[in-house]
Amino acid sequence: MRLLLPAGTTETALIDGISAAGAAPELMAHTPSADVEILEYGEPVASPVTPVSPNGCPTPAAVTRAVREVVGFDVSVIDAGLSRPTAAPTVELGAEPGSDIRVESAVPDANAAFDRAYDYGASLPDDELLIGETVPGGTTTALGVLTALGEPTRVSSSLPTNPIERKRRVVEEALAASDLEPGDCDGAPLEAIEAVGDPVQPVVAGIAAGALESGTEVTLAGGTQMVAVAAALRQAGIDAPLSIATTSFVADEQGDRLREACERFDCELTVTDPGFDGRDHVAMRRYCAGEAKEGVGMGGALSLVPDGRMGEVRDRLETVCARLGIDDDEGAAETEPRTESDATAEGTRGP
Structure with missing residues (x-):
């Protein structure tokens, strides 16, 4: 099994109050670059921050890395609009x-990105693929795309209390900036992404479309952001079997809406509970409190864990958190940037 991880950024993430993908807005652009280093090496090696929420919840990359260390799977990272090096x-x-979706064209190269990603997906030799994502602000852009497509709209959040009304106001402003009404992009998903999406969306959709049409089994590893991708694929005429794998944290927040959305887009749904409520560790407590919930392929990775081995994943997550500087005794995490010399001196480590 291979996990593909498109990673990118959108200035939409800088809008106040819509994302917890980083302890401070000025550090958020580093989050995807650090996420892919954590997944590849077990910790940041060049990125100057460890992504944590303002309350100290570690990035889902820590969970996906913990699963990788327990069960093993291949990873390929795709630069889907990174704004910081990794x-x-x-x-x-x-x-x-x-760009911020409140400008006229948020992803002007959406069509070209989709086409290049399609060719890449079609060329892969794997029989099965998990496709994840890391893009701060991605639930707001997902809401934008779903609204532009005229699909039922409800998305998750990395925050404990979903600021859905704030997101809807942002999407209203974004549609107005592109001279669109809800549903105006029905049947034209790349137009929707170009207007109010993010650069990770056409890359995920393109890879999935190319892989599916070449006969590869594809699971979208994520929550409501992947629902938006599934909607785009179905509206693009891709009717091959498609799955979504997410966490119990997303499913609990969304209730019946998630299952109904998967039924609408003819997607098999897998929900995995990592059993974090059985551990008294700051990282697992924050997830159970409703932070982060999903991202960096977390739900898809958890779905790979064989029966009886989830306890090993929880043990390994504690090890990964310690490596990332997350001190359970104090509930503290490394949120301040390291110096450039610190990052350089550490060099690169093997997986």
């Missing part, structure tokens, strides 16, 4: 960082 090896598809 030491992790990446596949370059020419994607650019996304």
Whole structure:
């Protein structure tokens, strides 16, 4: 099994109050670059921050890395609009960082990114693929795309209390900036992404479309952001079998809405509970309190854990958190940037 991880950024993430993907807005652009290093090497090696929420919840990359260390799977990282460099090896598809969706064109190269990603997905030799994502602000852009497509709209959040009304106001402003009404992009998903999406979306959709049409089994590893991708694929006429794998944290927040959305887009749904409520560790407590919930392929990775081995994943998550500087005794995490010399001196480590 291979996990593909498109990683990118959008200036939408800088809008106040819509994302917890980083302890401070000025550090958020580093989050995807650090996420892919954590997944590849077990900790940041060039990125100057460890992504944590303001309350100290570690990035889902820590969970996905813990699963990888327990069960093992291959990873390929795709640069889908990174705005900061990363030491992790990446596949370059020419994607650019996304603009704030409240400008006229948030992803002007959406069509080209989709086409390049399609060719890449079609060329892969794998029989099965998990496709994840890391892009701060991605639930807001997902809401934008779903609204532009005229699909039922409800998305998750990395925050304990979903600021859904704030997101809807942002999407209203974004649609107005692109001279669109809800549903105006029905049947034209790349137009929706270009107007109010993020650069990770056409890359995920393109890879999935190319892989599916070449006969590869595809699971979208994520929550409501992947629902938006599934909607785009179905509206693009891709009717091959498709799955979504997410966490119990997303499913609990969304209730019946998630299952109904998967039924609408003819997607098999897998929900995995990692059993974090059985551990008294700051990271697991924050997840159980409703932070982060999903991202960096977390739900898909957890779905790979064989019966009886989830306890090993929880043990390993504690090890990964210690490596990341997350001190359970104090509930503290490394949120301040390291110096450039610190990052450089650490060099690169093997997986």
